[in-house]
Amino acid sequence: SRRVVIVGGSLAGLKAAQEARTSGFTGRLTIVGAELHLPYDRPPLSKEFLGGSAAVQAPFLPGAHELAEQLGVETILGEPATAIDMTAQRITVGTSSVAYDSLLVATGSTARRLGDTDRLRGVETLRTLDDAQRIGTALRRGDRPVVIGGGFIGSEVASAARSHGLDVSIIEAAPTPLVRAVGETAGEWLSRLHARNGTQLICGTAVESLSGDERVEAIHLSDGRSLDADLVVVGIGADPATGWLDGSGLELDNGIVCDARLRAGDNIWAAGDVARWWSEDFGAPLRIEHWTNAAEQGAVAMRNLLNPQEAMSYRHIPYFWSDWYGSRIQLVGLASGEPTVVTGDPATDVFVALYREGDRLVGALALNRRSDIMKYRALIARSASWQDGLALAEERNRRMV
Numbered sequence: 001s002r003r004v005v006i007v008g009g010s011l012a013g014l015k016a017a018q019e020a021r022t023s024g025f026t027g028r029l030t031i032v033g034a035e036l037h038l039p040y041d042r043p044p045l046s047k048e049f050l051g052g053s054a055a056v057q058a059p060f061l062p063g064a065h066e067l068a069e070q071l072g073v074e075t076i077l078g079e080p081a082t083a084i085d086m087t088a089q090r091i092t093v094g095t096s097s098v099a100y101d102s103l104l105v106a107t108g109s110t111a112r113r114l115g116d117t118d119r120l121r122g123v124e125t126l127r128t129l130d131d132a133q134r135i136g137t138a139l140r141r142g143d144r145p146v147v148i149g150g151g152f153i154g155s156e157v158a159s160a161a162r163s164h165g166l167d168v169s170i171i172e173a174a175p176t177p178l179v180r181a182v183g184e185t186a187g188e189w190l191s192r193l194h195a196r197n198g199t200q201l202i203c204g205t206a207v208e209s210l211s212g213d214e215r216v217e218a219i220h221l222s223d224g225r226s227l228d229a230d231l232v233v234v235g236i237g238a239d240p241a242t243g244w245l246d247g248s249g250l251e252l253d254n255g256i257v258c259d260a261r262l263r264a265g266d267n268i269w270a271a272g273d274v275a276r277w278w279s280e281d282f283g284a285p286l287r288i289e290h291w292t293n294a295a296e297q298g299a300v301a302m303r304n305l306l307n308p309q310e311a312m313s314y315r316h317i318p319y320f321w322s323d324w325y326g327s328r329i330q331l332v333g334l335a336s337g338e339p340t341v342v343t344g345d346p347a348t349d350v351f352v353a354l355y356r357e358g359d360r361l362v363g364a365l366a367l368n369r370r371s372d373i374m375k376y377r378a379l380i381a382r383s384a385s386w387q388d389g390l391a392l393a394e395e396r397n398r399r400m401v
């Protein structure tokens, strides 16, 4: 019978496997995953799992424990795939070779490191459950934390440190954090949450070096300052996990290049953080490192893989959330240019701001306005105009008062 192999045993890979069975695929289904763990959820790692007590359970994804028995999925865990032979339709895993009729690549992304600083103990990145376990232990022990990088993950780590009552600093090389994610103005608004919650944010200064004897002891900044630290969490972004595909013949360019239907090559499809597909919604290639995209894309890529003749374009308006100090930040669509505030006030803990491209509404950013954001997402999906966005804001504001 037909054999489908999924490489990457996390969110996109699990959703793909579940979708295969839901849509009636009865052939052989295999997941190859580099981590030993069954599929777990990453967003809680930097939130409840780090901020909570040691008793917080590892966040396995719903259905992870049912893969083998109920879904009949074979799992090969604990070793990465290292190569694809597209002609023979085989992948290499350790010393064995696994044949496929169709392949779905969902290898996600890996945390960027800061030079070779992680030779010092106490210097961590946060991507896996094992990373979160080490960082959580250090925070609960009361280690002095410093975060490098004022992005979403770094900010969540700082927030977790504060919830353990620790003094924490964030070092951000750019003058303002989150410029690429939300633009300069909104980056400035969001970064004020740090000061309001007792985190020291140091911007515009690069990390020159880390010092310590085996274990990290201090961070030295290019402006001459030094900070003591026993725990340094490096949160400077992630890269698509495509190293194992070099020379495979697949087109790689900041991710696996796919068409609008998520097809990457002959009988090869891709989904999740690793996939760069042609977005028909925005008429541009997109690669997104968000939970909702990985989940939805895993399912769509699998449907297309199983039925290539009827493959459909992947339509998706990006959605992302982050939790800092008990506040929820949400972003939908594209954060293009500088936003306009339409609800609340960025000096407080509640606001909504909208992004436009010409006369089109393309994005919305909300702080603690959970019920609004999906309404903007629906508007953006309909290619709504800027005026439509303003009208929705007016309607939502009437409800708020």
Ligand code: FAD
Binding pocket: 007, 008, 009, 010, 011, 012, 013, 032, 033, 034, 035, 041, 042, 043, 044, 045, 046, 079, 080, 081, 082, 106, 107, 108, 109, 110, 126, 127, 128, 153, 241, 244, 271, 272, 273, 274, 288, 289, 290, 291, 292, 294, 319, 320, 321, 322, 323
């Ligand atoms: P991944 O989750 O990266 O999984 C890929 C898997 O493939 C990994 O297990 C990896 O080990 C494995 N793999 C890699 N290479 C190979 C290989 N060669 N062979 C076999 N296996 C391989 N998103 C949000 O929208 N909101 C949030 O609040 C949020 N918080 C986050 C917090 C943290 C700490 C992190 C790390 C991420 C967060 N994200 C958040 C992002 C979200 O978790 C990712 O978008 C999502 O995990 C992507 O899923 P994926 O399956 O594509 O890739």
